Amino acid sequence: MTVTDTGGLRLTGLRRYPVKSCRGEDLDVATVEPWGLTGDRRWMVVDPSGEAVTAREANRLVLITPSITDSGLLLSAPDIEDLDVDRPASGPLVEVKIWDDRLLARAADPVAGDWFSGVIGRSLRLVYLDDPRRRPVNPAYGAADDTVSLADAYPLLLATEESLTQLNTWIAEGPRSADGPLPMTRFRPNLIVRGEDAFAEDTWRRVRVGEVVFRVVKLCDRCVLTTIDPVTATRTKEPLVSLARHRRWDGKTWFAVNLVPEAPYGSGVPEAPYGAGVPEALYGSVRVGDQVEVLETR
Known part of the structure; x- marks a missing residue:
């Protein structure tokens, strides 16, 4: 969807990532749940021990395109036949580890x-987080009842076009200019x-996007995943070189902000059935073109 510039803050892009570290899907509208957008990062690739495998070490994950279907996922990748995967409604729960968090997920x-192993070239398994209420966010920044799916740390990530434009200007002026300009999909x-x-978003504390209010809990520190070209899976030095020159403090580099959703307009949160019977709190929907209002700054 093309967004006409009518002044003020607007939502110009909306993406979800069905499988952690794989390619994302552009959406026109999405439902917001306590742990993120519906369908966002509910699946994850793990090694035989249950530890998360991401594109940081398995770069070719960014070449895999997962699409959500009524029954689960359709997986596509270069030089291999597509695969339909059913969402596991029952079957074994296995312990998985994502960073410092250990939790249970359903084995696919x-x-x-085997399909992922063929693409990546090592032994892998696919798991599905049937109940995202199992994973709390970091209590240093979130509230006691905040939860997150299989995203790195928080339910949603917000970035602005103007910050990317500024970053690409820094890249063009720097020693690694051939690496740029970078697309938003890097982040x-x-x-x-x-x-x-x-970088006005650095100061935001609460924002409303369409009918949903979000807390801005912290800036997002960036890692080597941003250096992987999402089209070719090759590595570059940017954006970390320029972020280190202009956006480095506390020993980290920073781009975009992490969000936790609140109930729409402070109202009660309805519940509806979801997936394998998990009660689902629906916080409202966001749509490309929605007005964005900064409610509170820090």
Whole structure:
């Protein structure tokens, strides 16, 4: 969807990532749940011990395109036949590890693990987080009842077009200019916003996007995943070189902000059935073109 510039802050892009570290899907509208957009990062690739495998070490994961279907996923990748994977509604729960978090997830059909193993070249399994209420966010920044799916740390990530433009200007002026300009997909945000000064989002504390209010819990520190070209899976030095020159403090580099959703307009949160019977709190929907309002700054 093309967004006409009518002034003010607007939501210009909306993306979800069905499988952690794989390619994302562009959406026109999405439902917001307590742990992120519906369908966002509910699947994850793990090694035989259950530890998360991401594109940081398995770069070719960014070449895999997962699409959500009524029954589960359709997986596509270069030089291999597509695979339909059913969402596991029952079957074994296995312990998985993502960073410092250990939790239970449903094991997908072993055929899916074999498919990923063929693409990546090592032994892998695919798991599905049937109940995202199992994983709390970091209590240092979130509330006691905040939860997250299989995203790195928080339910949603927001980035602005103006901040990317400024970053690409720094890249063009720097020693690694051939690496740029970079697309927004390098940073894997869920919400893309236009209409403010570059890095104004650093100061936001609460924002409303369409009918949903979000807390901005912290800036996002960036890692080597941003150096992987999502089209070719090759590595570059940017954006970390330029971020280190202009956006480095506390020993880290920073781009975009992490969000936790609140109930729409402070109202009660309805519940509806979801997936394998997990009660689902629906916080409302966001749509490309929605007005974005900064409610509170820090």
